[in-house]
Amino acid sequence: MNLLSFQPHGREISDTIVSYDPDTLERHSVLKSEVLREFVAVGNRRAISIVERIPERDDVLDPAVVDDLLVRTHCEMQRISEEFQHGMRVAELLKPLLQALRDKDIEKPMRIVDIGCGTGYVLRWLANTRALGEDVELIGADLNVALIREAQRLAAAEKLDCKFIIANAFRLDHAAHIYISTGILHHFRDAALSELLEQHDRPDTCAFVHFDFHPSRFAPFGSWLFHAVRMREPLAKHDGVLSAVRAHNSRLLLEAARSAAPDFVSAIYGTRLWGLPIPRVFHSLVGVRAKYRDRFLQNMGGRIASLGCIE
Amino acid sequence: MTTFFLLWILATVDAAFIGYREAAGRNALIDKGRYYRWAMVRGALLGQIAVGVVGAFAIVILAFSADRSSLIGQFEDMGTRMLTVFVPYALILFLAFLVRLMPSVDLRSITSVIIFGPFTLIRPVVVIAGIIWGLLYGPNWITILLAALILFLMLGFEWAIGKRRLLD
Numbered sequence: 001m002n003l004l005s006f007q008p009h010g011r012e013i014s015d016t017i018v019s020y021d022p023d024t025l026e027r028h029s030v031l032k033s034e035v036l037r038e039f040v041a042v043g044n045r046r047a048i049s050i051v052e053r054i055p056e057r058d059d060v061l062d063p064a065v066v067d068d069l070l071v072r073t074h075c076e077m078q079r080i081s082e083e084f085q086h087g088m089r090v091a092e093l094l095k096p097l098l099q100a101l102r103d104k105d106i107e108k109p110m111r112i113v114d115i116g117c118g119t120g121y122v123l124r125w126l127a128n129t130r131a132l133g134e135d136v137e138l139i140g141a142d143l144n145v146a147l148i149r150e151a152q153r154l155a156a157a158e159k160l161d162c163k164f165i166i167a168n169a170f171r172l173d174h175a176a177h178i179y180i181s182t183g184i185l186h187h188f189r190d191a192a193l194s195e196l197l198e199q200h201d202r203p204d205t206c207a208f209v210h211f212d213f214h215p216s217r218f219a220p221f222g223s224w225l226f227h228a229v230r231m232r233e234p235l236a237k238h239d240g241v242l243s244a245v246r247a248h249n250s251r252l253l254l255e256a257a258r259s260a261a262p263d264f265v266s267a268i269y270g271t272r273l274w275g276l277p278i279p280r281v282f283h284s285l286v287g288v289r290a291k292y293r294d295r296f297l298q299n300m301g302g303r304i305a306s307l308g309c310i311e
Numbered sequence: 312m313t314t315f316f317l318l319w320i321l322a323t324v325d326a327a328f329i330g331y332r333e334a335a336g337r338n339a340l341i342d343k344g345r346y347y348r349w350a351m352v353r354g355a356l357l358g359q360i361a362v363g364v365v366g367a368f369a370i371v372i373l374a375f376s377a378d379r380s381s382l383i384g385q386f387e388d389m390g391t392r393m394l395t396v397f398v399p400y401a402l403i404l405f406l407a408f409l410v411r412l413m414p415s416v417d418l419r420s421i422t423s424v425i426i427f428g429p430f431t432l433i434r435p436v437v438v439i440a441g442i443i444w445g446l447l448y449g450p451n452w453i454t455i456l457l458a459a460l461i462l463f464l465m466l467g468f469e470w471a472i473g474k475r476r477l478l479d
């Protein structure tokens with residue numbers, strides 16, 4: 001895996017080998033030749049060699065093989081989340097936020113919807129540890145059928161109190177009180193990022209918390225190192241490093257949130273480790289309705305200083 | 312004898328962690344302490360096969376040696392020099408585990424960023440460096456052969472148990 005071969009403007013392989021209609025949820029056939037053409041255009045030889053190995057029939061990528069590959073890749077990605085304590089990291093921001101909502105007597109249960117939840121690691125971790133309290137409903141939504149089935153299987157195996165559904169997260173019967181996500185923001189570029197953030201502005205929605213890789217000079221190398229030593233799947237290694245390369249910087253995220261979701265007070269947390277100029281692995285874009293802001297900040301207490309905040 | 316005992320301890324712990332690494336990323340359940348414990352036990356047990364191969368090789372060589380006590384001395388000197396490389400590496404990892412016991416997301420993450428990730432990456436280099444340093448004491452065809460066998464087993468063990476799982 002050559003770090004220098006990465007083209008920052010190319011997409012991740014996992015974005016190209018599977019396609020769902022966000023309205024009908026119907027799966028589209030993906031032509032191998034088209035995927036290869038995309039990677040040839042950006043000169044991503046590593047991606048070309050990985051895609052070439054995926055079997056196809058009449059140029060259509062084998063959906064069963066793609067699903068199996070994506071489930072295995074998500075399983076490996078979960079290992080990185082576990083090592084970096086991502087569940088606990090999410091809980092540390094959600095707890096004060098939920099308490100702010102409770103303090104304002106919001107209707108129960110409070111719904112947290114994980115957008116593009118994949119195999120649902122974050123929600124399953126939160127359900128397993130009961131970190132957020134009994135008055136919280138955890139719902140994971142993803143368009144990918146295989147990933148959601150795997151999330152459902154895993155949640156059932158551990159009898160976890162969380163739900164996973166094949167759906168567009170913004171078209172559920174009930175909107176979320178809090179939308180969360182991990183590692184999806186960088187998949188949305190330019191206008192698509194604004195469209196994603198605009199969709200948060202629903203009457204019931206009080207806040208959003210989106211985690212993504214924190215870009216820094218060292219992030220691509222750090223990501224390469226971890227994916228080289230922890231991952232087995234070439235796709236996981238490739239996409240993991242590319243994600244760090246493509247991650248949005250804090251300012252861009254903040255400006256996008258303020259312009260696309262102006263009714264939320266937005267901030268970026270987790271920019272500096274212990275207030276020192278050491279970047280964190282993840283940063284998080286947090287938006288709250290103005291009426292919850294003060295209570296949220298109060299509940300965060302000293303965490304705000306240690307997290308580092310761009311507000 | 313202390314040298315051989317310490318090398319055995321380090322080899323067993325290394326094998327246990329190889330078992331852990333080989334099992335990681337294959338099970339997406341949340342609560343999998345038992346899964347990892349068993350992976351480490353399996354790694355440590357399989358590691359005994361590697362230790363046994365080295366031990367058996369050394370015993371055979373000693374059996375045919377005219378000057379056993381001198382050869383044992385050579386093995387011990389070689390092992391002692393290897394320990395000067397392996398022990399600091401192991402101690403740093405041990406200290407990082409102690410830090411990781413603290414319930415802080417940041418502290419735990421930083422141990423991964425600074426220690427666990429990079430140290431996993433450089434493990435093959437440390438293995439090679441330790442063995443070369445051990446050999447430099449006074450290489451002869453017996454110690455070179457023994458060192459080559461240890462090198463092969465230490466670097467090939469992770470691949471071998473990964474392969475074994477794939478064959479399952």
